[in-house]
Amino acid sequence: MQWTSRQTAMAEQGYIASDDLAMAVHLALALGRPLLLEGAAGVGKTEIARVLAAICETQLIRLQCYEGLDAAQAIYEWNYQRQLLTIRAAAEDGETGCSVEQRIFSEEFLLERPLLKAIRQPEPPVLLIDEIDRADEEFEAYLLEVLSEFQISIPELGTLTATSRPMVILTANGTRDLSDALRRRCLYAHVEYPDRETELAILKARCPEVEAALAGQIIGFVQSLRKEDLEKKPGIAEMLDFSAAVMGLGIADLTLDPALLQASLATLLKTETDRGNISTEIAQRLAGQAA
Amino acid sequence: MSRVTKFAARDPGPAARMAGFMAHLRMHGLRVGVGEAETALRALTHIQASNPEEARRALKSVCSGCGEEVERFDDLFDSFWLNGGRVRQKVMSVQTSPNTDDVHSSRPAKTVQTGSGTGSATTPDGGDGEAAADGEGKLVACSVQNLMKKDLRDLVQPEDIAEAEAIARRLGAALRDRRSRRRKAARKGDQIHFRKLIRQSLSTGGEPFCLPRKQRPGRPQKIVAICDVSGSMALYAQVFLAFLSGLMRADDATDAYLFHTRLVRITDALRDKDALRALGRMSVLADGFGGGSNIGASLSQFSKTYARRFVDGRSVVMILSDGYDTGPAHRIGDALAALKKRGCKIIWLNPLKGWNGYEPVAKGMAAALPHLDLFRAANRLADLAALEPELSRL
Numbered sequence: 225m226q227w228t229s230r231q232t233a234m235a236e237q238g239y240i241a242s243d244d245l246a247m248a249v250h251l252a253l254a255l256g257r258p259l260l261l262e263g264a265a266g267v268g269k270t271e272i273a274r275v276l277a278a279i280c281e282t283q284l285i286r287l288q289c290y291e292g293l294d295a296a297q298a299i300y301e302w303n304y305q306r307q308l309l310t311i312r313a314a315a316e317d318g319e320t321g322c323s324v325e326q327r328i329f330s331e332e333f334l335l336e337r338p339l340l341k342a343i344r345q346p347e348p349p350v351l352l353i354d355e356i357d358r359a360d361e362e363f364e365a366y367l368l369e370v371l372s373e374f375q376i377s378i379p380e381l382g383t384l385t386a387t388s389r390p391m392v393i394l395t396a397n398g399t400r401d402l403s404d405a406l407r408r409r410c411l412y413a414h415v416e417y418p419d420r421e422t423e424l425a426i427l428k429a430r431c432p433e434v435e436a437a438l439a440g441q442i443i444g445f446v447q448s449l450r451k452e453d454l455e456k457k458p459g460i461a462e463m464l465d466f467s468a469a470v471m472g473l474g475i476a477d478l479t480l481d482p483a484l485l486q487a488s489l490a491t492l493l494k495t496e497t498d499r500g501n502i503s504t505e506i507a508q509r510l511a512g513q514a515a
Numbered sequence: 516m517s518r519v520t521k522f523a524a525r526d527p528g529p530a531a532r533m534a535g536f537m538a539h540l541r542m543h544g545l546r547v548g549v550g551e552a553e554t555a556l557r558a559l560t561h562i563q564a565s566n567p568e569e570a571r572r573a574l575k576s577v578c579s580g581c582g583e584e585v586e587r588f589d590d591l592f593d594s595f596w597l598n599g600g601r602v603r604q605k606v607m608s609v610q611t612s613p614n615t616d617d618v619h620s621s622r623p624a625k626t627v628q629t630g631s632g633t634g635s636a637t638t639p640d641g642g643d644g645e646a647a648a649d650g651e652g653k654l655v656a657c658s659v660q661n662l663m664k665k666d667l668r669d670l671v672q673p674e675d676i677a678e679a680e681a682i683a684r685r686l687g688a689a690l691r692d693r694r695s696r697r698r699k700a701a702r703k704g705d706q707i708h709f710r711k712l713i714r715q716s717l718s719t720g721g722e723p724f725c726l727p728r729k730q731r732p733g734r735p736q737k738i739v740a741i742c743d744v745s746g747s748m749a750l751y752a753q754v755f756l757a758f759l760s761g762l763m764r765a766d767d768a769t770d771a772y773l774f775h776t777r778l779v780r781i782t783d784a785l786r787d788k789d790a791l792r793a794l795g796r797m798s799v800l801a802d803g804f805g806g807g808s809n810i811g812a813s814l815s816q817f818s819k820t821y822a823r824r825f826v827d828g829r830s831v832v833m834i835l836s837d838g839y840d841t842g843p844a845h846r847i848g849d850a851l852a853a854l855k856k857r858g859c860k861i862i863w864l865n866p867l868k869g870w871n872g873y874e875p876v877a878k879g880m881a882a883a884l885p886h887l888d889l890f891r892a893a894n895r896l897a898d899l900a901a902l903e904p905e906l907s908r909l
Binding site for chain 2: 226227243244247250251252254255257262291292294302304307308310311312314321324326338357360361362398400401404407408411412413414419455
């Protein structure tokens with residue numbers, strides 16, 4: 225399969241990928257390597273996993289990382305309550321200790337968490353490890369083992385090898401610097417804010433009802449807003465919210481009603497300082513330039 | 516494509532060329548190894564390798580590992596594969612490879628004292644010498660960027676570094692106790708360790724007789740030190756630089772920066788095994804040492820760039836500065852407020868606070884105060900050592 229056809233397939237699912245990104249996705253699929261995506265929040269990193277799962281017609285398994293994430297939540301845990309009950313029941317039936325032990329440490333009592341679940345699927349799923357930089361170094365080290373061997377050792381049960389190799393997508397947005405070892409194992413793509421044409425195509429794919437002239441204004445406005453000195457730049461999701469708000473408020477031209485425009489900025493600017501920095505006049509000026 | 520590099524006829528084939536390209540990347544500071552070379556070759560079999568643009572994108576996703584490398588990759592690719600047979604142009608090197616002349620401590624130190632003549636390195640501009648007179652003296656920040664190169668090795672003695680290292684180790688240990696979010700088996704703890712419990716209760720027929728516990732273990736905090744080396748701080752630089760290098764040698768996770776009119780990251784330089792050579796490398800980086808001070812701008816640059824990567828809720832940002840700033844005062848406050856939002860602790864060690872009757876009246880310092888977790892005096896190593904109990908209370 226060619227990488228351009230992969231790009232087209234993604235576009236059919238409503239995801240407009242840049243050439244660099246499409247190539248990285250293509251290679252990750254072709255070579256069976258994990259793909260590390262970095263970029264600012266709101267450029268559509270997580271969305272790629274969803275689209276890939278749709279293209280490959282397979283399941284999406286998601287692991288959201290956070291500080292303190294450990295093996296019990298990421299890989300597996302024993303079902304302790306059931307184990308306790310079984311031991312009590314077995315004691316009353318007079319079952320031997322040895323056979324009880326065999327029974328309660330079998331797969332029946334194992335709670336699968338996302339990583340284990342991903343490698344135990346009959347069909348290769350898409351495994352999304354979201355915001356890996358939020359997890360701590362210990363977890364990253366563990367992940368390295370899983371990503372290179374695709375097997376998980378459980379002391380009581382032995383080693384479980386993958387029945388299928390999942391397609392792994394990792395995302396990061398720079399909360400913490402990732403280790404070189406993890407970067408080396410992955411293919412890499414840096415996801416940027418889209419350029420004007422790409423963003424127009426995204427808007428057209430997601431909100432086809434927006435008129436061409438207004439769409440141009442919206443994209444121009446959002447893109448020039450990103451150039452301002454903001455704490456949190458509006459991402460693509462914000463842009464789509466903004467267009468929905470503009471449509472909902474019945475605005476046909478951004479320059480016409482300053483008050484309405486200012487009100488709809490709630491979808492784009494998410495901190496108090498940013499709201500303060502972009503006054504009605506500045507918003508008007510930006511909208512004027514976009515028009 | 517006429518631009519494509521013509522390789523010699525005796526060139527043994529694509530694998531060797533790829534190895535050559537990897538060597539080229541390595542030479543320019545990208546971290547690629549044999550594994551990447553193999554992946555790159557395999558990647559080329561999945562695309563039309565004869566199309567330079569496709570090959571470029573494929574190799575980019577294989578060989579680059581962070582945003583910075585992505586930006587540099589295009590130039591490196593062009594210079595190897597598309598130079599039309601011309602000599603390879605040197606693109607680059609962001610890698611901190613300082614002038615080797617200054618690195619070796621065996622060579623005579625470069626002490627160029629004939630600088631630009633705009634003010635002296637050890638006294639502030641226009642202070643009329645009253646700075647050293649008594650407890651009510653004033654130090655005035657100077658706005659001139661001093662381009663004179665000053666060798667930090669003149670300032671710092673090896674024995675100071677050893678002492679500073681010992682102190683830094685103790686301070687690091689004092690900062691160590693920060694609760695982790697994970698739990699580990701412990702004699703006393705707030706939660707029951709179920710896995711252990713089941714194991715143990717097997718021997719008693721499922722009756723859990725004793726309850727094993729788990730607890731959150733302590734974790735190290737990361738120290739991020741930012742040291743002011745502007746003219747008004749020159750008197751104290753000796754202590755602070757020794758302290759910084761000691762800090763770096765005591766703890767691997769520490770991060771260090773210098774600023775005067777701009778901000779420089781010196782972590783890599785200070786990691787050098789030879790303490791004096793590390794200082795040599797640092798003086799190359801700290802070009803402009805002893806010049807004007809621009810605390811507000813440097814701190815806000817820090818909070819916008821490096822802090823996003825290196826500062827989190829487990830960090831303690833340690834600022835070593837006298838607070839005399841040439842920029843507008845509110846900038847320091849704004850920068851610290853932004854930094855504080857990352858969840859870190861901020862400690863400000865001010866050498867002037869040790870003076871009798873010192874009040875933080877400098878506008879910059881006054882703006883900074885509300886954002887500080889600890890504001891203390893420090894102008895001798897002994898003062899730094901005395902901080903230990905206070906840090907452990909943070």
